[in-house]
Amino acid sequence: MNNKAVLSTDSKEGQMSADIAKADLRSGKEGVTLQTAPTLYVDGGGIQFAWRRLGPKNGIPLVLLQHFSGNIDAWDPPVVNALADERPVIVFDNAGVGRSTGQTPDSVEAMARDAITFMTSLGLHQVDLLGFSLGGCVAQQIASVRGDLVRKLILVGTAPQGGEQHLMAVLQAAFADTNAPDPRLPLFFTSSANSQSAGLAFLQRARERTEDRDVESGSAVNGSQAKALISWCAVVDPAHTILRSIDHPTLVVSGSTDTMLPVDNAYTMYKAMKNAQLILYPDSGHGVMFQYPEIFVRNALSFLNA
Incomplete structure (x- = not known):
């Protein structure tokens, strides 16, 4: 593997800190982008997690939790890079995804446990979370069960437990669209x-990294993740137990016409959470932050820095 750096928690604590410092120097703010940052590895809970780090060495890290079927290179480079102009940003593959080892869980709860293992294996004591789609479900679960680990949440194009989803119908329609150059467009x-x-501009940006690209998800990952998302939304919870347990400052973001996880989910989260703000973007779908990268980053940083 090109640009591979290994960080293992099997080493002594002092050596681990030294290795993290070295990783920070290699992935610091100057000249490093999502397209050029080295892929690093950390061992935790029997899993070797693939990750990249951008931005300054100091500050509360913003950890990004990815969408259904997505890997590290499925993030939009200008979004990640601009966020990293002001704060440390960590992108990673959860268990079984991309270059991370292990088996992809088929529940949001297990995905959250693996993500917590990843963050604690890096020695992180407090983080901000940006969860997109399925990653937003995972972020809610993390904040509910490990509130001490989280400072602020950004939930983009996602759903609460018991929310509305049309995953399989939208996927089938997208892959049946023979006029689309990439299923992500519809x-x-x-x-x-x-x-x-x-959308076409986003697709071009998403292909910019040509060296050391992440591994695309296959049927094993997609099947488990689909079951996790569908099961999460199938839980009937009119009391919104998880949402009401989260008192962290939260920014809820949605596109006006998200067909996969409809905008009503955003309203539900905003109304049920104790400390939430809501932003809706016009004429936009599930990939709202990829359609409006500059505006989204301004809104996100304003929220995180407040």
């Missing part, structure tokens, strides 16, 4: 000319 963007143009 999955993430609306049919308007402006949204489609933004």
